[in-house]
Amino acid sequence: MWRHIASNGVTFLLVALFLLGGLILWGKSQYENPGPLSQAICVQVERGANMRKVSQNLEEQGAVSSAPIFRIGAEYEEKSGQLKAGSFLVQPEQSMREIVDVLTKGGASTCGTEVVYRIGVNRISVQVRELDPSSNRFVERAEFSPGEEDVPEAYEETKEKADTRFRIALAEGVTSWQVVQGLNGVDLLEGEIEEVPAEGLLAPDSYEVRPGDKRAALLAQMQEAQAAQLAAAWEARSPELPVETPEELLVLASIVEKETGVAEEREQVASVFVNRLNQGMRLQTDPTVIYGLTKGEGVLGRGLRRSELRKETPWNTYVIEGLPPTPIANPGRASLMAAAQPAETDFVFFVADGTGGHAFAETLDEHNRNVARWRQIEAERGAEAAGNASTGGN
Known part of the structure; x- marks a missing residue:
């Protein structure tokens, strides 16, 4: 009798181990295989959010097939505590593993709303725009000229959001005086620029900034970039x-x-x-x-x-x-x-x-x-x- 019970117990244990192994393999395939998402979406991760809340959001939006498997996979890879606040673009058919990487690798937001301060040759403008995940194109929400037009509500609302991106865009052909005038007018930055850099030493480009960044530091970054570009052109x-x-x-x-x-x-x-x-x-x-x-x-x-x-x-x-x-x-x-x-x-x-x-x-x-x-x-x-x-x- 005891031999029969022991035999049945071993059989049950083997079946359980077999089923557990199959379950692990199935879960692993679910975590690594292409996901169910058919159209790109923008996933917002708020400050202090945990993996449970984010995984449920992803499941509700159809980006992952199982919130528990998403959390287990992130935990196994020791990334559960590495969530970054921001708005992130999740592409169609991205696997759970790829989505975990997107949400935990850090860096700037890849979608959502951004404010672009454009310093142009003929005018300075502020543009509020939002990425449409389905087309991967930005849709303009508001644009105005500081000091010349009323500040739209969309700008004030967007500026206060924690996940908003901010950029300074210098047009090719602007003068150094125009750059300084433009930077001094950006209410996001700190520290007045009093001396205009020599003409030609600032690189026209797009620069990511954060609230509280120093204008002088940004100006130095522009000078370093132009010095590198000039050196490369001179070499070639x-x-x-x-x-x-x-x-x-x-x-x-x-x-x-x-x-x-x-x-x-x-x-x-x-x-x-x-x-x-x-x-x-x-x-x-x-x-x-x-x-x-x-x-x-x-x-x-x-x-x-x-x-x-x-x-x-x-x-x-x-x-x-x-x-x-x-x-x-x-x-x-x-x-x-x-x-x-x-x-x-x-x-x-x-x-x-x-x-x-x-x-x-x-x-x-x-x-x-x-x-x-x-x-x-x-x-x-x-x-x-x-x-x-x-x-x-x-």
Whole structure:
């Protein structure tokens, strides 16, 4: 009898172990295999949230098939206590293991709402936008110009959220004065900037910031980034380039930056100025004249007068020979590389072509024909604008 009981007990134990092993393997496959999510979602993890609450949220949104298995897997990998506060993008069919990694690896939020302070050439604006997980595109909720427009409620509400991301975005071609004005106006940051950095030394880019960050520290980060980009461009420069120092390359790049907003044209525009330097021609570029008038402090807001084209300033390239003494803006990486590696052309002239780009020419006759076409386009546009005004735009 006891032998029979013992035999049954061993059998039961073996069956139990077999079932337990099968259950573990099934749970492991559930944890590691692609998940049930069919469309990306944004998962918010609040400060102080625990793995139980987060796993239940994930199960309710259809991101995981089992909240308990999600918690057991996270516990087994010793990540239960590593949850990070923020909003995180969970992609379709991500496994539970991958989702645990997303929620515990730290760093900036990957979705949710962000506030972008844009320091542009013509205006400074604040944009509140939110990532739509289904399209992976940002949807604008509000935009305004500080000091010029009323602050929208969406901005005040968003700014107070713990998981909101904040970025400072510098446009290519902004001046150092514009950057300082913009940073001093960002209410998120601390510490006033009193001295404007030398022109050209700040890298146009997007910078992640947090409430309470120091403006001076951010400015130093921009300078470090530009120094690295300039060093890389100088290292990669063409051997025949008619500039002798990285500083001269920076000046040339700033002119390229201000002369065209068409990315595909940068190398051609750079080639025009390089060819002129090589031939001893004056650069004769309007943006340098404008800088001589404004010193980068704001936008001229009108066309240049003939008297201003003849006015002697250190930056008036209609008057001076060679490059001006300083950059006229902060060039981006692409313009630095275009100045360092210009296209190989014989172009020495260019003029607007009416499409937003330019018509390039090797000879004065060809350039004069391009100028005549541009004057005709200007005249036609002026007549059309006058006609629209007289008919109320109908």
